[in-house]
Amino acid sequence: MTKLLNDPAQVVGEALAGLVAAHPGLVEVDAEHRVVTRRGGPTEGKVGVVSGGGSGHEPMHAGYVGRGMLDAACCGEVFTSPVPDQFVAACRAADGGAGVLLVLKNYTGDVLNAEMAVELLAEEGGPAVETVVTDDDVAVEDSTWTAGRRGTGVTVLVEKIVGAAAEEGRDLASCAALAREVNARGRSMGVATSACTLPSTGRPSFDLPPGQMELGVGIHGEPGRRRLPLGTAREVAEALVVPVVEDLGLRRGDPVVVLLNGMGGTPLLELHLMFAEVRTLLHQTVGVTVVRSLVGNYITSLEMAGCSVTLLRADDEIVRLWDAPVVTPGLRWGA
């Protein structure tokens, strides 16, 4: 194994200690539950926005805790759902008296464990919780890890936009409706050009011969639509963008937010090059307008090489909330 770690069983806890040490002014950690919270605790009267899921997708989710985004995130083992107690602890930590919005990516383990947590909180008289499940990945309808579509890149956009709405004082029902709307307006598709290695096994998550790509790959390296020889950046951009555009039913002139996301092991040089191709294709061939964009490693699969494209059909309100200040370890602007 060529990983920088001590004990594979302690990777997540030790990494969270480092995250908090690197951003002492922004976040704190409940080490027992592996819950990262905003420094200073929840804001009185504000809806608490919470997320959680397996680790290995950094900066998602713990890196999005902070002003204008999440109030708390719970972190499972690598590629493994948090247990119900972690979701409970995260919801409690984010509760400022106005209820909690829990954003989940659609993976069976996450959804089941979060549902148990919501029941436990209801029994114990905990905060009111609304759950929103993202399911933006158009690659496959069901998968090895999900019933229904997988939740991927749109989750970053949902957390940013609903985080801004919560900061403005919107109530829980309004935040939940907005999160569902953003999810419904977003679609993604990814490609892998190499696998990643799990710390617990030291083995590649799947076999991908050099020169091949897994089109429609999931964020744990799950199989996608098909395996084929790696094409040019222009061909890869088309293979990702066209299914997303079709599934979303985008029309000429539609404004879109684009997330060109790196899977972790692809250099920024290539991600920028890919973004140039995606943007040119969207402008010149599809005819939609890129009004905002985000290019980099935002929802990763350890050191897997590849990228994903998420398109979000925008409107003025979505752009306004997108532009609102955000101060987190992983996303920061405007303040």
Add this chain to the structure above:
Amino acid sequence: MTKLLNDPAQVVGEALAGLVAAHPGLVEVDAEHRVVTRRGGPTEGKVGVVSGGGSGHEPMHAGYVGRGMLDAACCGEVFTSPVPDQFVAACRAADGGAGVLLVLKNYTGDVLNAEMAVELLAEEGGPAVETVVTDDDVAVEDSTWTAGRRGTGVTVLVEKIVGAAAEEGRDLASCAALAREVNARGRSMGVATSACTLPSTGRPSFDLPPGQMELGVGIHGEPGRRRLPLGTAREVAEALVVPVVEDLGLRRGDPVVVLLNGMGGTPLLELHLMFAEVRTLLHQTVGVTVVRSLVGNYITSLEMAGCSVTLLRADDEIVRLWDAPVVTPGLRWGA
């Protein structure tokens, strides 16, 4: 080759188009010279801060163009110095009438080409240029690519700190003196756990068997001090930190800024874990105080796996300039 690109010869130009497309409000590109500038051009009366070097180290340097950091950056081919004309174009583009500070990493090609550019500018009556060369890498005294120590991680810190000073209106001599002081106060050491592949050759930059690490590696994969079996994160942290601390002559109680830099292919999970180890070692064993830190991919070697540690002996003024607002594609806070 498993890279996302079209034509290996066009990688840099196409990636710069993507960088600018992703940050249209911040930067512009002179495509002919591959010079990235601040949107809106130089600030009248402000010292222009310029950098440049080979590509493949993103976000360095073009990703550091923006308010509070660089006014322009010129981008060579991957791992290849810009030619003199590029340095000339970058200096001209950054000239606001108060002279230009040119920050270079100590690599023979960069230094020679920049010197030629400075002579050309002098002959042509161009802006006054002061050159500062960073040489913070303690791993080797001379190397395959340098006479003297290599310039690595401290370059990010120099560009940030002197960028803030220039923004405050300091004159060229003062900015140059500050840049030299920051360089003198900083030292780095890196480790690779895998090589990277150059787009032009499609081959690994060097051979490193799995389970081995190259201690003291350069940012082009140049050999370091020695090759040895990869240890635990704690052992790697010690192997990086101790030589830096000794070379800097740090004493108990000294305040330091830490850059824990990823080489490109190492997941953020591992970088955070490494930072936790580095910080614990600095606090508990060395007895210095980490007053500011930066953890992530800031000066990379394409998708090489590994990391580097840069320590900067800080003082109140350095911390004040570090905290000043910066708005660039690669580094952003406070505004």
